[in-house]
Amino acid sequence: MKKNVLMIIMTVMMAVVMAACGNNNAKTETTEPAGNAATPTENAATPAESKEVTITHKLGEAKLQTNPQKVVVFDFGILDSLDKLGVEVAGVPQANIPPYLKKYEDKKYANVGSLKEPDFEAINALDPDLIIISGRQQDAYEELNKIAPTVFLGVDNTKLVDSFKENMITLGQIFDKQAQIDEELVKIDTSIKDIHDKATSSGKNGLIVLANEGKLSAYGAGSRFGIIHDVLGFTPADAKIEVSTHGQSVTSEFIAEKNPDYLFVVDRSSVVAAEGAEATSAKDTIENDLVKNTKAFKEGHIVYLDPNYWYLSGGGLVSMVEMINEIGAAIK
Incomplete structure (x- = not known):
């Protein structure tokens, strides 16, 4: 009889001990650091909040x-x-x-x-x-x-950098990227100041032309490429160039007459050639006997700008930086 009672008591005690161990294990599992075992919820991308x-x-x-x-x-x-x-x-x-x-x-x-x-x-x-x-x-x-x-x-060509910044701030507002936008704009402002100082201290002037299938158009201050004058500090070789979307039609004689220190060339044909047509080289159009007599040619200051940035995609966080850097690299 005593043996039966003792067995019952031992069985109850074992059950209590096992239950306690089970509770401790469960508690350990729920407090395990997330880094040890990711759950499906932890792996799922959290949708960005919207308003x-x-x-x-x-x-x-x-x-x-x-x-x-x-x-x-x-x-x-x-x-x-x-x-x-x-x-x-x-x-x-x-x-x-x-x-x-x-x-x-x-x-x-x-x-x-x-x-x-x-x-x-x-x-x-x-x-x-x-x-x-x-x-x-x-x-x-x-x-x-x-x-x-x-x-x-x-972008507004009459205030290109300001309108570019306004657009970037709008993107920051729409996509909750204000901090990243602000950081990029500070970098751009720093580059602009550095290049502006170099251009103005050089005392050199510049002429901007777009080459398109053998034809030339000039762009001055306030134009789609006017950042070179308005923001980066190059004095226009001709302050009276007509401001228009398509530029002022000019000839090699015009370039020779203005005799710029720097000649900046945007080659439209290389990025927007008619389907099936072979693009006319801007270099072939520009570097004729008349232009070879200019200071720009003689001093190695004919600068062929990348039309992918200048013509197709100007006004972006990437393209704006590349445009500014191209002008900076050209200053000698």
């Missing part, structure tokens, strides 16, 4: 949610900015994409037409949350705005 904002731009207002998921971008400068900021996009115009943005030719990105002719059907099919345009698409604004909130982020 409604109203963006005022040149063509109107757009009400949208911050951190939009499906974005269509028609401006290569804005595209290179979003790429640098780590913001994914859904659709781009895939014709004439600059080589440094070649990844956007991939099929994972929808082709939404060309820079001047949006493919409304393709854009509709995407059902985007936001469409970003600039000058080349502004005539299509009303139609695009019917599909999704559309924001114009083109």
Whole structure:
């Protein structure tokens, strides 16, 4: 009898001990550091918070949610900015994409037409949350705005750097990237000051021309390439050049007459040649007997600017830095 009672007591005590061990093990598992064993919840990407904002731009207002998921971008400068900021996009115009943005030719990105002719059907099919345009698409604004909130982020050539900064601040607002934008703008301001000081202290003037299929157009202060004069400090070789989108038509005789210290050349043909046509070399157009008599040629100051930045995608966080650096590198 005593033996049976003793066995019962020992059995109860063993059960109590086992239960306590089980509780301790459970407690240890729930307090295990997350770094030792990630759960599915920990591995999942946390969606960025969004809130409604109203963006005022040149063509109107757009009400949208911050951190939009499906974005269509028609401006290569804005595209290179979003790429640098780590913001994914859904659709781009895939014709004439600059080589440094070649990844956007991939099929994972929808082709939404060309820079001047949006493919409304393709854009509709995407059902985007936001469409970003600039000058080349502004005539299509009303139609695009019917599909999704559309924001114009083109640059104003009469105040290029200021409007560029405004566009970047707008991107920061839309995609919650203000701190990163501010950091990049500080770097750009520092570079501008350094190059401006070098250009002004050199006392040299400059002439900017665009070469297109054997024809030449000059651009002065306040023009699409006027940053060279207005911001970076080169005195215009001719202060009376007509300010227009397509520049003032000029000849080699004009260049020889102005005899600039620096001749800056943007080769449009190399990036926008007609399909199937062989581009005319800007160097062949520029470096004739007349131009070879200028100070620019004799001193090795004919500077062929990269048209991918200057013509196709100016006004981006990447392209703006490259444009500024090209001018800085040219100063001797």
